[in-house]
Amino acid sequence: MNASRHRSMLLAVTGTALALSLTACQDASGTKSSSKAAPSAPAASSPAATGTSGVTDATGSAGSTGSKASAGSTDTSAGSSGTTGKQAAASTPVCTAADVRVTAARQDGPPYTHIVLTAKNTTRHSCRLTGFPHIQFVESHKQDVAAVAKSKPTAPVVLTAGAPAYALVKLSNGGVDENNEPVSAFSVMLEGDSEVITVAAPGSEGIAVDPEKALTGYWTPELRNGADDF
Secondary structure, eight states, rough: HHHHHHHHHHHHHHHHHHHHHHHHHHHHHHHHHHHHHHHHHHHHHHHHHHHHHHHHHHHTTTTHHHHHHHHHHHHHHHHHHHHHHHHHHSSSSSOOOOTTEEEEEESSSSOOOEEEEEEEESSSSSSSSSSEEEEOOTTOOSSEEEEEEOOOOOOOHHHHHHOEEEEEOOOOOOTSSSSEEEEEEEEEOOOOOOOEEEEEOTTTTTTEEEEEEEEOOEEEEEEETTTTTO
């Protein structure tokens, strides 16, 4: 009887200890699961609560990459539009004697101290007229006529098919004591081309030239209302 009661008490104690152990395990596992779940909640709510998407755009991640790319492309197009004219001019071939027809006409009335050279593109393609006409009026004066720097245009002179360019040329100072020589024709060379163009002097009696006083302007798309006067 005593042995039976002792066994029953032992079983009761053992059962109680087992129940307490299971309860402790369940509490521990519950604590672990809640500790794992705690960080996930802020992570899920962080973009909306803290404005992470705005920060992402500002720091140049996925949201702002498109924005920066479009801005960059806009800058590139703006830069290219600013240089397109120069690039196009640089790629245009230089005019040669075969591309243009050069003629001369008097400017103003007596004394005829200036003439205007016209170079007209006679081809079906564009060409670039650079520098100034290299002029020699008389055989005794082999040096090219000096150019006037102030007449140099700021932009390249590109002649489309049929388009002209002009150069003002000073013959003399118009004085009676100058060493003028009669000229019925003279030679012109284009910059970048070695072929000599023979140009007939205007007027039935030709022109009077003082080689020491002669000057030429640069090729320009137009005579610029006195800006090229010299």
